[in-house]
């Protein structure tokens with residue numbers, strides 16, 4: 001199964017042909033402001049990022065996935081899991097085009113990923129991190145049941161790291 005469905009959203013892995021679809025938000029300075037990788041500037045950079053996501057999917061069975069509005073079919077962002085090279089921890093991240101902010105959609109995408117990660121992939125521990133100046137992202141983590149773990153640096157960026165365990169969601173170890 002390589003789709004996630006929530007009441008309003010459908011998520012699927014990126015294809016190499018999706019670069020022009022994701023270009024609008026991956027090159028947006030405001031959306032990408034708190035990403036350790038920074039924003040992309042060219043279609044070639046977007047293609048290279050998607051190639052990394054596709055390779056990650058092939059290697060691990062999860063990655064950042066495209067988010068579609070189920071009602072309209074419109075692509076509205078991406079969300080998913082990446083393994084952090086620094087620690088080996090698996091990080092849940094999310095970003096949406098700006099007209100879709102403030103409607104609970106990032107929380108819905110994150111909750112869809114938690115169910116997929118714990119029930120389908122059998123993962124037991126996830127983290128999420130945010131720049132301290134990004135309270136909306138921290139709030140999404142809290143609404144999903146993540147708890148504060150530590151202050152840290154990721155890719156040279158100051159972050160707060162939150163964590164969640166499968167046992168906390170499912171009652172199983």
Ligand SMILES: CC(C)(COP(=O)(O)OP(=O)(O)OC[C@H]1O[C@@H](n2cnc3c(N)ncnc32)[C@H](O)[C@@H]1OP(=O)(O)O)[C@@H](O)C(=O)NCCC(=O)NCCS
Nearest residue numbers: 031094095096101102103104105106107130135136137139
């Ligand atoms: C962060 C982001 C994904 C949130 O998406 P979203 O769909 O608006 O999130 P939700 O609606 O599910 O929840 C946002 C919560 O943050 C709250 N919030 C928003 N701005 C806030 C602020 N400035 N201060 C405090 N809380 C804030 C909202 O009120 C909401 O909480 P509530 O439901 O308790 O009212 C979106 O703003 C985004 O894509 N930002 C750019 C990319 C990014 O920063 N991603 C996270 C990287 S770590």
